[in-house]
Amino acid sequence: MFPEDSDEPSVELGEETEIGSAVGYNFAHWKCLKLLAVNADGVLFSPEALQGPAGQHLRTYHSRDVVGVRMLRRTGVQVLLLSEEEDPVFNTLAEREKFSLRQNCKDKLDELDSYRQQLGLSWAEVGYVGHDVSDVECMRRTGVSACADDSDSMVQRIACFVSHYAGAKGALREFTDQVVELNKMGPKTDTEVEVIR
Amino acid sequence: MFPEDSDEPSVELGEETEIGSAVGYNFAHWKCLKLLAVNADGVLFSPEALQGPAGQHLRTYHSRDVVGVRMLRRTGVQVLLLSEEEDPVFNTLAEREKFSLRQNCKDKLDELDSYRQQLGLSWAEVGYVGHDVSDVECMRRTGVSACADDSDSMVQRIACFVSHYAGAKGALREFTDQVVELNKMGPKTDTEVEVIR
């Protein structure tokens, strides 16, 4: 994504700092994004589920969100779907779009941490789009955090970016569009590198 | 839930008083809640149903509402789902989440009364989240009453708490969050005990 980062000299940043806790846009972090973790339940898929009498179960997703994730990945950002519970619906889309997916995450922070380390990334290079209180810990650690406008009020309070759209209604796309746009503005400046160090 | 109540010396309150008729927040009642009855049709599940040509039938629920009920139960509050009609969809979620469910309730007040007595609770310790006119009687008896913002206008008029959200869109969660929050503030004060006596 950034020419000077191609050999992966990951941005160093004290692991214990709560980076995302500074609400608001911090474009240096947005431009450093290399991994975006997304709560499948409420962000990519609607928080609402359709339930049938024989256990059938359907979830909504938005075609523009899916296109947004595709465009984001083309800029070199990796995408990880997380979910606290198991829902076979998530598999269907993840397989079709070849998204990495971790379900049944009792401890999302732990799951995300090990994935991040596998990729050799610092927390500053990770973004998180959350929906409910179980996402708060992750959102506090990552360089960028975002959520939809129908998220839990606590999640909205700590997110760097609150979309104007609801989950599975374009919120994810609004966020990815801005990341893609920032990446078009060329490699980060020295000041920007400074900020996330 | 309340240390001094662990041996179930249920709060006594004249059974014939219409407690809930006082609209508005009455935090003493909220903190005493031991049983929450919820109309499945329009509160936990959407009032809208999807109907197929061969009798298929689907209902929407919201994952954040379900998480809210789980958090409420962890504080010791019991949950009872009521519904005037029979809908096999309600069974599916009730079984998965181990909710008590009473369907085909021709007289909801009667049903709730016998459940309440089984648990040895006074009306002041019962809460009710309603949706349509058939819930009005119950809402008038219980210590706390709540509804979603797309409920029947009569239901909204008598509810202690009207959510900012629609049914199956987070209304139940908004209510349970506040009960959980109040319970964190410690056992009720003497004045609060006074109020509900």
Add this chain to the structure above:
Amino acid sequence: MFPEDSDEPSVELGEETEIGSAVGYNFAHWKCLKLLAVNADGVLFSPEALQGPAGQHLRTYHSRDVVGVRMLRRTGVQVLLLSEEEDPVFNTLAEREKFSLRQNCKDKLDELDSYRQQLGLSWAEVGYVGHDVSDVECMRRTGVSACADDSDSMVQRIACFVSHYAGAKGALREFTDQVVELNKMGPKTDTEVEVIR
């Protein structure tokens, strides 16, 4: 419904008059309602349909609308569902609730007229809840006309009553509630009888 009408001396009214064309509330007509015709497509059922790849087809209805129709019928008003096209979904609910249903109505006015004559009713005693331009003719003939707030703009312009709710989201209930309420106010006065003559 009205004690003095029990032996069906139907209100006489010149058949050729366009009664409903006077937009606004005309409570005399509301109180005389004996047959309510409803466009199934867009009023009782959502104008939106869910389409599957193998031709599956689902429609939404609202439980409060169904309850409203039941309460209306208890006051003695008959209900007729009309639809321009054939949709097996409409049958399912009509059978469960024992609604009269006419599908494939190429000429809704003709269909409604013959049904009205079978019941020995004048146009003044018929109400119509419409959704699209094909309902305009009927709405112009009947004593009362209503529609949801997501109806065609022409339909909204000519309706006596435009609901604050969308189709299959409570519009029908808002209308039936008012008819039921008016009926509780007792038999119509002489002046009211005058108005619809």
Add this chain to the structure above:
Amino acid sequence: MFPEDSDEPSVELGEETEIGSAVGYNFAHWKCLKLLAVNADGVLFSPEALQGPAGQHLRTYHSRDVVGVRMLRRTGVQVLLLSEEEDPVFNTLAEREKFSLRQNCKDKLDELDSYRQQLGLSWAEVGYVGHDVSDVECMRRTGVSACADDSDSMVQRIACFVSHYAGAKGALREFTDQVVELNKMGPKTDTEVEVIR
């Protein structure tokens, strides 16, 4: 549609001009419309899809949009559905309504261009209703362009007409109603012919 055009002396217009780039109503173009291309994904069908665990897949359409397209075709305008991806749901409705449908369009402009040439039409006689960034190129070439109010922000910026309704919620109908209305006003005047030349 226009008496003087019955022998197809297609309006000539420099193919390389970006006609649609002039945002706003240009009634001369609206009246010349002979082919309307519609992105099936997000305009006729909702951008949201319902996904089941076994790959089931449902999409919403609006009955009033379908009626609108029928009325438009009765005035002599042809309709072409385009979609970037393959979705068997689109086939179902297209077959029932006998819409021309092109799926898997990697290059929508190319697809539309060849269809337009087959019909012997100039770009000025083509309209386009788009939803996402992949529609922008087409919208810039056609005589008229429109979109729903939940389209991509870039699409909304360049559209001649932005509906007050969302995709699959009446946006297409609002547009087709206006084209039909304009066609009723009789053949285009000399000035109007001038404008599109």
